Amino acid sequence: MESLALLSIVVSTAIEDTIVDWLLEQEQISGFTSLPVSGHGTSIHSLSMHEQVTGRRKQVLFQTHMQASQTRDVIDALKLKFHGSGIHYWVVPVADAGRL
Numbered sequence: 001m002e003s004l005a006l007l008s009i010v011v012s013t014a015i016e017d018t019i020v021d022w023l024l025e026q027e028q029i030s031g032f033t034s035l036p037v038s039g040h041g042t043s044i045h046s047l048s049m050h051e052q053v054t055g056r057r058k059q060v061l062f063q064t065h066m067q068a069s070q071t072r073d074v075i076d077a078l079k080l081k082f083h084g085s086g087i088h089y090w091v092v093p094v095a096d097a098g099r100l
Contacts, residue, residue: 004094005068016060032064065094
């Protein structure tokens with residue numbers, strides 16, 4: 001059995017719908033989960049005044065698991081399509097996944 005990986009992508013709420021559409025178009029992705037999240041950090045230059053006061057930025061987290069060998073293709077396509085958009089991503093191994 002080929003190894004699995006979890007791809008997590010954090011995006012601004014401004015491009016949430018665009019990312020949903022894009023993810024749905026990717027052949028390697030059979031489904032994904034999205035969650036509203038708050039981003040926290042020390043880089044205040046990129047935060048609005050409201051975000052600086054509240055100490056958080058509203059964002060959306062997308063997660064999908066797939067064959068580990070397919071993650072690079074998805075990330076490369078993401079970089080090509082959304083270069084400069086501030087998307088943050090990471091990939092971690094998945095020990096097991098399935099439906100019950």
